[in-house]
Amino acid sequence: xxxxxxxxxxxxxxxxxxxxxxxxxxxxxxxxxxxxxxxxxxxxxxxxxxxxxxxxxxxxxxxxxxxxxxxxxxxxxxxxxxxxxxxxxxxxxxxxxxxxxxxxxxxxxxxxxxxxxxxxxxxxxxxxxx
Numbered sequence: 001x002x003x004x005x006x007x008x009x010x011x012x013x014x015x016x017x018x019x020x021x022x023x024x025x026x027x028x029x030x031x032x033x034x035x036x037x038x039x040x041x042x043x044x045x046x047x048x049x050x051x052x053x054x055x056x057x058x059x060x061x062x063x064x065x066x067x068x069x070x071x072x073x074x075x076x077x078x079x080x081x082x083x084x085x086x087x088x089x090x091x092x093x094x095x096x097x098x099x100x101x102x103x104x105x106x107x108x109x110x111x112x113x114x115x116x117x118x119x120x121x122x123x124x125x126x127x128x129x130x
Contacts, residue, residue, distance in 0.1 A: 001029050002128035009119035013066060013087075015048075015058035018125060019111040022097070023104060025127035032102045035130040039094045044084035044118035046091035047125065052111025065090070065117075084117035091115050096130070 003025035007016055022038055029036070040047045051057040065087050075082030095112070098105035104112075114125060 002126050003028050004124055004126050007114045007116075007123045007125055009114075009116035009121055009123065011116070012119050013062050013084075014116050014119065015050075015061060015113040016116065017052050017058075017111045018114045019052060019104070019106075021125070022112045022127055026099055026104065027102065029127065029129050031099045031129050033100055035096055035098050037094055037096055037126075037128045037130055038112060039126045039128065040114065040123070041093075041126060042088070042123055044081055044088050045123055046088045046093055046115040046117070047095050048091050048113050048115055049095055049097075049106070049110050050113060051109045052113070053109045058113065081118045087115070087117040 005021050005025060007018060009016060026036060038047050050061065069083045069086045071083050073083070077085065114123065116123065
């Protein structure tokens with residue numbers, strides 16, 4: 001069983017808090033205890049878990065990834081988005097999340113983030129019951 005939802009991004013590189021959407025998918029799937037896989041089926045996007053209470057954390061992650069993997073460099077990929085592919089590889093395209101009592105098992109400050117590295121676009125995320 002799986003649920004797909006869309007994420008619309010508004011800039012080339014951004015982290016979008018999708019915790020609410022993932023919770024909604026868990027509810028629709030009827031998962032009460034166990035685990036789900038959150039998956040991003042794109043080669044220039046990713047998913048991560050990090051602090052969602054302070055939006056500066058997401059901005060710091062965006063800026064640091066931009067410094068580590070700059071938009072222009074000695075890349076050979078002709079589309080001009082090689083940095084987005086590298087960032088996606090570094091962050092990863094999936095997360096396994098525990099579910100207890102029908103809700104995500106997250107730390108006090110944690111949230112689930114869709115990571116856009118080649119936007120703006122409308123993307124998909126898939127939540128699958130394990």
